Every structure is written in C-alpha cells, then in structure tokens.
Amino acid sequence: MTMYLSKDDSLQGISNRNVTLTCPKCLAFASASLVSLPRFELLERYKPKEVGLVYRCDSCSNPIFLRFPVRMYGNDRIELARSFEQVEKPAEKFDFTYLSEEVERDFREALIAYAQSAYNAFASMCRRTAQTMFRELGESGKMRVFDQLTEVRDLADIDEDTFRMVEKVMFDNDTERPPNIPDIDGETAGIMLEVMKDILYECYVRRGKLQEAMTLRRQRLDDGPGTLRPLRPRSA
Numbered sequence: 001m002t003m004y005l006s007k008d009d010s011l012q013g014i015s016n017r018n019v020t021l022t023c024p025k026c027l028a029f030a031s032a033s034l035v036s037l038p039r040f041e042l043l044e045r046y047k048p049k050e051v052g053l054v055y056r057c058d059s060c061s062n063p064i065f066l067r068f069p070v071r072m073y074g075n076d077r078i079e080l081a082r083s084f085e086q087v088e089k090p091a092e093k094f095d096f097t098y099l100s101e102e103v104e105r106d107f108r109e110a111l112i113a114y115a116q117s118a119y120n121a122f123a124s125m126c127r128r129t130a131q132t133m134f135r136e137l138g139e140s141g142k143m144r145v146f147d148q149l150t151e152v153r154d155l156a157d158i159d160e161d162t163f164r165m166v167e168k169v170m171f172d173n174d175t176e177r178p179p180n181i182p183d184i185d186g187e188t189a190g191i192m193l194e195v196m197k198d199i200l201y202e203c204y205v206r207r208g209k210l211q212e213a214m215t216l217r218r219q220r221l222d223d224g225p226g227t228l229r230p231l232r233p234r235s236a
C-alpha cells in the first residue's frame with residue numbers, strides 16, 4: 001500500500017503512524033509517533049524531491065526529523081517512499097577512557113561528523129586520528145595498525161575496493177596529488193567506522209585494560225593475601 005499526503009494535509013495509505021528506530025537523543029530503540037506534516041499546498045508549489053516529517057520519540061518525547069523521498073506528485077496526492085533517512089543520527093558509542101587526549105579529541109570529532117552524515121568530513125577526521133595515532137605509536141605501531149587493518153579485512157570479509165579506500169584514507173599521505181582523500185559514501189563510511197573502532201580498541205582500550213588489570217594484580221600481591229585495594233578512579 002502506498003503512503004501519500006492528501007489535499008487535506010493528512011497522511012493516508014498507512015494504518016500505523018508510528019515508526020521504530022533508535023532515537024538520536026535518548027538512544028532507545030523505540031517507536032516514534034507522527035506529530036507534524038508539511039503543507040500540501042507548499043509541496044505542490046515547490047515540488048521538492050524529498051520532504052521532512054517530524055515524529056515524537058515515545059520514550060523521551062524529543063522530536064525526531066525524518067526525510068522521505070517523493071515518489072510522485074499527483075493531482076490530489078503526493079506519494080512518498082516508505083524508506084526514510086534520519087536527519088539526526090544517534091551518536092556512536094565508544095569507550096574513550098584509555099585513549100590519549102589528542103586521539104580522543106580527533107575521534108570524537110570524527111563521530112560527530114559521521115552522525116551528521118558528513119562522510120567526507122568523517123574521513124578527514126579519521127585520517128587525522130590515524131596520523132595522531134601513528135605519531136604516538138611510532139613506526140612499529142604504524143606497521144602493527146596496517147597488519148591489523150588487513151586482519152579486519154579478512155575477518156569481516158571486506159571487499160577489495162572498500163579496503164583500498166579505507167587504506168588510502170588512513171595511510172596515503174601523498175600531498176603531491178591533492179585532494180588525496182577519496183570521496184566516501186555512507187556505506188564505506190559505515191565500514192570505516194567499524195574498522196577505526198576496532199583499531200582504536202586494539203591499540204588503546206585493550207592495552208589500557210590489560211595494564212590496569214596487571215597493576216591491580218601487583219597491588220594485591222604487595223598487600224598480601226585477603227586484601228584488595230580499590231582501583232584509582234578512571235579519568236573520564
């Protein structure tokens with residue numbers, strides 16, 4: 001059944017006015033109810049290719065903005081596609097605890113760009129994050145990251161074109177041929193995001209957790225059996 005806006009400014013052709021999605025504000029996977037439609041008269045006059053509808057999150061009541069492609073402008077109806085794009089995407093979760101201050105700053109900004117669907121900005125911040133990492137980890141660390149990237153490719157079965165793209169963003173520093181960061185679409189950015197999270201986890205989070213566990217173990221040995229010192233609070 002098609003979904004359409006009718007002349008009386010109502011949404012027709014669907015029995016359920018709710019959508020289910022991850023709310024960008026409260027991050028709950030919840031249903032959201034339609035609260036606002038664009039005016040038929042204005043759409044008919046300007047005929048945009050996409051229209052925005054506003055929903056309300058049933059969990060936190062915040063507004064959620066969705067964009068629907070227009071399938072057809074008819075005389076008394078404007079047909080919309082059922083698939084929508086979330087204008088504001090949920091923030092990606094990541095444990096920044098063990099990252100250095102500089103890597104955290106760069107990667108936070110990369111995640112903000114990703115959430116705004118600014119994929120080329122996201123790629124640029126991924127390169128910056130990678131460069132900061134390489135500076136901190138040294139040449140041997142850079143080689144380890146490269147090995148890890150190929151390991152992720154094999155484990156996650158990433159196709160060769162996408163792999164080359166991710167590799168170019170992270171490792172290609174040829175400034176003779178600017179712009180040397182390739183154009184990134186949403187799909188490639190999604191894969192790149194998972195790769196970056198995995199690499200940061202391996203290089204910082206895993207190492208930090210291990211070191212913390214070892215410190216705790218040594219403290220317990222120093223204190224003798226039966227005693228346990230509390231861990232020092234983690235920096236946020």
Ligand SMILES: [Zn+2]
Binds near residue numbers: 025026028058
């Ligand atoms: Zn919510």
